[in-house]
Structure formats: C-alpha cells, structure tokens
C-alpha cells in the first residue's frame with residue numbers, strides 16, 4: 086500500500102538495561118537517515134529517563150529522533166537492594182502500561198498516529214500494541230541468533246529435557262536440534278531459565294511469551310550476519326515471517342555522533358600502538374558483570390606470571406592489599422582503565438587475545454577485530470556464546486573449570502599466544518572477520534536485508 090501520509094511517525098520501545106538501548110538507538114538513527122528520502126519521518130524513542138539521559142547526551146543533528154521518558158516503576162524514595170534483577174522487575178511491573186501511556190502522549194505531541202512500531206525483542210506486548218493498531222511490528226534481538234533460536238524452541242526443548250532427569254546440569258549435547266551438536270544442555274542455563282531457577286519469574290515469563298510472539302512479527306531484526314552461523318540463520322527463517330540480519334552493528338550502524346564507547350579518554354589506542362602485533366591481552370567483562378575479588382586477583386597474578394602486556398577495562402572494587410597488588414602488576418606491564426573504546430581496541434593490531442564474559446556485543450566485536458577469545462561466562466546467554474566460540478567456530482577457549490584461577494588463566498594464555506592451537510584460532514577468526522566485512526560490503530547480504538527493512542518502514546501499513 087502506498088503511504089497516503091506525507092509524514093510518518095515511528096515509535097521505538099527500548100529495554101533500558103545492559104547493552105540493549107544503545108544498539109537500538111544506533112539502528113534508529115541509521116534508519117532515520119535511510120528513510121528520510123521517502124518523506125518526513127519522526128521517531129519517538131521511549132525508554133526510562135535514566136536510559137535516555139545517557140543515550141541522548143550528545144544528540145546534535147538527530148532532531149527527528151526524540152526521546153520520551155516512560156515510568157521506570159521505582160516507587161518514590163525506594164532504595165535498591167543491589168540485586169541487579171530488582172530494577173528490571175520493577176520496570177517490568179510497570180510495563181506495558183508505562184509504554185501505552187507515553188505512546189499516547191507522543192502521538193498527541195507529534196500530531197500523528199504511529200505508522201510502525203520498533204521494539205526490543207523482549208517486549209512481546211509491543212506486538213499486541215502494533216496488532217491493535219494494524220501497523221507493522223519490528224522487534225530487534227540484540228543478542229546472537231543462536232540464543233534467539235533457543236527462545237523460539239523453548240517448548241520443544243523443555244519437552245526433550247523433560248525426559249532427562251538431569252535437567253540443565255547435564256553435559257549431554259543437544260543432538261535433537263539442528264546446528265546444536267556441539268552445544269551442551271548445561272550451556273542453556275541462563276537462556277532456557279526455568280521457573281525453579283533463582284531468576285525472576287517476571288523475566289522467565291517475558292522470555293517465554295517473547296518466544297511465542299516473535300513468529301507473529303512483521304520481521305525480526307538481529308545484530309548479526311548470515312554467514313556467521315548459516316545453519317542457525319536458515320533455521321530461524323523457517324520459524325519467523327522474516328529474519329533480517331542487519332549486523333554487525335559496529336560495521337553497519339555508524340551514524341551516531343561519537344558516543345562514549347568510542348572516545349579514547351584514557352589513551353588506550355596510543356598505549357596499544359607502543360606494542361608489537363598481537364602481543365597484548367585485552368580484558369573486559371562488559372557493562373554489567375563484576376567478577377568476584379578472588380577471580381580478579383587470580384587473573385592479575387596470571388597476567389603477572391605470563392608476563393604478557395595487558396589492557397584491562399576495570400570497574401570492580403577490591404580490598405586494600407589486592408588493589409595495591411593489581412596496581413603494582415599493572416604498573417609493570419599493563420594499563421588499567423575504567424572504560425576502553427572496545428570496538429577500536431579489538432580492531433587494533435597489537436591485541437592478540439580478549440579475556441571476556443562473552444556478552445554478544447563483545448563476541449561480535451572480537452570477530453570483527455579478528456581476536457581470539459578467552460572465555461569466562463557468567464549469566465544469560467554468555468555460556469551459550471562461549472560454547473559457540475569454543476566448539477562451533479573454534480576461535481577461543483573456555484577458562485579451565487569455568488572460573489578464573491591463576492593456573493587456568495596462565496594455561497589459556499599459553500594456548501592462545503604460544504601454541505599452534507592459538508595460531509589456528511587466529512586463522513579461523515580471520516575467516517569470520519572476512520565474512521563479516523563481505524556481508525556489509527556493497528552487494529553483501531546486509532544491504533539486501535537493510536533495504537528490506539527500509540521498504541517495510543516506508544511502504545506498508547498493516548503487513
């Protein structure tokens with residue numbers, strides 16, 4: 086249907102925790118430029134005020150993307166317990182009422198009903214809201230394609246696991262699922278959370294409903310590229326109306342004004358340039374996780390013993406003597422910074438390995454940089470990503486025993502930096518890096534999928 090309106094209004098619902106809303110905003114900004122040729126398009130970006138404040142601080146030049154604050158569900162004067170799930174739960178209790186209310190306000194202010202609804206994939210209810218209004222629903226899945234598939238197959242997997250008394254504490258592989266022969270049942274912990282787990286029941290419920298509702302979406306968008314896992318991507322295509330692989334975002338969504346992650350306030354890139362090719366190990370556990378003090382100490386001691394220069398994005402707290410020791414060690418061979426421009430760091434030729442928690446963005450950024458990974462996953466999809474890195478792609482190692490010990494890290498560093506095994510990982514990740522670049526080069530799969538997205542946004546209503 087050709088668009089009868091000269092002006093369009095697109096609402097965006099962001100999940101305001103972890104590394105979710107930032108990538109969604111990058112996508113929206115790229116999309117706002119791409120669709121501008123079709124007429125005036127207004128984007129209303131709905132997130133909490135905390136999230137919007139960090140995202141929109143340097144927003145010159147993107148006036149057509151306007152932030153709107155939704156209620157974060159925190160009762161006035163409520164002190165947080167420190168449990169990271171608590172703010173998420175309070176927020177989810179306020180949804181979807183908080184989004185509905187502000188969507189109405191945005192429509193009133195901008196003088197036009199929405200034409201399309203883009204949301205974090207977590208928000209299954211965005212599908213209902215889009216359905217009521219007869220407009221397309223475009224959810225963005227900010228993690229990897231493999232975990233997305235697991236959410237779509239949750240009921241099927243539970244049926245299989247039901248026959249297996251071991252539950253998720255089980256090292257059997259998932260042979261019954263195409264593309265999952267190398268994945269162990271225990272790797273699903275955090276993705277296929279069950280109601281008996283300590284995880285929030287609201288989160289469990291949201292993920293389950295998401296799996297049931299995503300097949301109804303007009304198209305599901307993923308920060309990934311087809312050839313990183315073609316079997317999974319093909320399987321997803323059989324489950325969804327449309328799958329659009331529009332990543333890796335660090336290569337495809339470059340239109341934001343320089344956000345914090347790209348600024349090099351701590352001089353990391355100059356420091357890296359003083360080192361030889363593939364000689365430095367980069368350490369970061371993402372924006373949410375802080376490893377326990379004994380693991381941080383073990384990692385520091387291992388780095389000291391191995392004598393490998395390191396760049397460590399460190400935001401933890403240690404007791405006095407450990408902190409002093411870490412600073413002593415880093416003064417010899419390393420650089421400790423509170424935040425690193427990770428995307429650029431991983432592209433730097435001096436970086437030879439990445440000690441990581443295996444968050445999806447980190448994994449994908451390491452692929453784009455061609456850097457082998459040393460994996461210490463903590464929660465959510467991180468174990469699944471670790472196994473994919475280690476056993477499917479063969480581009481990294483799991484820390485022996487699953488937690489960081491001095492011996493385990495020294496051994497992992499030896500395997501990656503000194504052994505032939507490490508050389509092979511480097512070769513294999515160079516192949517993935519090449520495939521990532523081919524996907525976004527002219528004529529690659531990215532432009533086809535992104536053009537499809539632009540078409541949905543500019544042409545159709547109610548499809």
Ligand code: UDP
Pocket residue numbers: 103104105346347369370371372373374398423424425426427428443444445446447448450
């Ligand atoms: N990041 C960064 N500098 C740092 C630490 C993290 O730029 O010092 C960025 C990193 O590039 C990635 C994101 O923070 O894009 C972390 O996302 P990921 O999915 O890996 O983990 P999460 O933060 O969601 O646990």
